Amino acid sequence: MAKLQILDHPLIQHKLSLIRQKDKGAKEFRELVEEIAMLMAYEVTRHLPLKEVEIETPVTTATTKMLEGKKLAVVAILRAGLGMVNGFVKLIPAARVGHIGLYRDPDTLEPVEYFSKLPQDVPEREIILIDPMLATGGSASAAISLLKNKGARLIKLVVLVAAPEGVERIQKDHPDIEIYTAALDQGLNDHAYIVPGLGDAGDRFFGTK
Numbered sequence: 001m002a003k004l005q006i007l008d009h010p011l012i013q014h015k016l017s018l019i020r021q022k023d024k025g026a027k028e029f030r031e032l033v034e035e036i037a038m039l040m041a042y043e044v045t046r047h048l049p050l051k052e053v054e055i056e057t058p059v060t061t062a063t064t065k066m067l068e069g070k071k072l073a074v075v076a077i078l079r080a081g082l083g084m085v086n087g088f089v090k091l092i093p094a095a096r097v098g099h100i101g102l103y104r105d106p107d108t109l110e111p112v113e114y115f116s117k118l119p120q121d122v123p124e125r126e127i128i129l130i131d132p133m134l135a136t137g138g139s140a141s142a143a144i145s146l147l148k149n150k151g152a153r154l155i156k157l158v159v160l161v162a163a164p165e166g167v168e169r170i171q172k173d174h175p176d177i178e179i180y181t182a183a184l185d186q187g188l189n190d191h192a193y194i195v196p197g198l199g200d201a202g203d204r205f206f207g208t209k
């Protein structure tokens with residue numbers, strides 16, 4: 001079953017509480033989402049393999065550790081996932097960045113795909129799929145299916161806020177995926193918005209409402 005990890009670092013929790021507040025404007029919302037994404041990137045890259053390297057410090061030569069150079073791709077689900085990209089690539093500058101355009105139809109709640117541009121060598125890369133919100137799980141599940149159809153084998157899903165319904169959906173559709181979230185909220189309301197959640201992440205980030 002897909003493993004769920006809640007990233008409960010105090011800085012992540014503090015900043016998440018700030019962006020949940022309805023009076024936060026787009027500027028503050030954007031800055032905080034980027035900061036939280038960076039902190040989450042730190043947590044989800046703990047497993048990256050290291051290799052020993054010989055270096056020269058100003059004092060002596062030494063054997064120290066550097067990243068082995070595992071191939072990574074950060075894939076954002078548009079639009080709201082864009083808000084997390086900078087935080088990730090600041091910490092992992094060598095990562096390739098892919099985009100999957102999906103919106104949730106407000107009536108059917110089904111994801112509608114409108115764009116996809118991914119690195120060519122997706123099968124050789126570990127994929128970090130990012131989207132702030134995991135509500136019904138329909139959008140993330142569709143994005144994971146698309147990535148798997150392109151040959152992706154190792155995918156981690158990283159979200160800011162998850163609903164139990166979305167987690168269950170991913171665990172059912174894609175039991176091989178690891179899910180990382182900053183919070184597991186109570187559930188969904190009648191419009192399938194996460195409660196308490198933070199509202200519509202894309203609209204708040206881009207100021208479109």
Ligand SMILES: O=P(O)(O)OC[C@H]1O[C@H](OP(=O)(O)OP(=O)(O)O)[C@H](O)[C@@H]1O
Binds near residue numbers: 103
């Ligand atoms: O788990 P689900 O029920 O599928 O809902 C989650 C999706 O909804 C939001 O995107 P939205 O459709 O609002 O598109 P946007 O990012 O362009 O605003 C969010 O960013 C997720 O992609």
Ligand SMILES: O=c1cc[nH]c(=O)[nH]1
Binds near residue numbers: 133192193198199200
């Ligand atoms: O609460 C939610 C649910 C779906 N999409 C959002 O942006 N927020």
Ligand SMILES: [Mg+2]
Binds near residue numbers: 080202
């Ligand atoms: Mg939206």
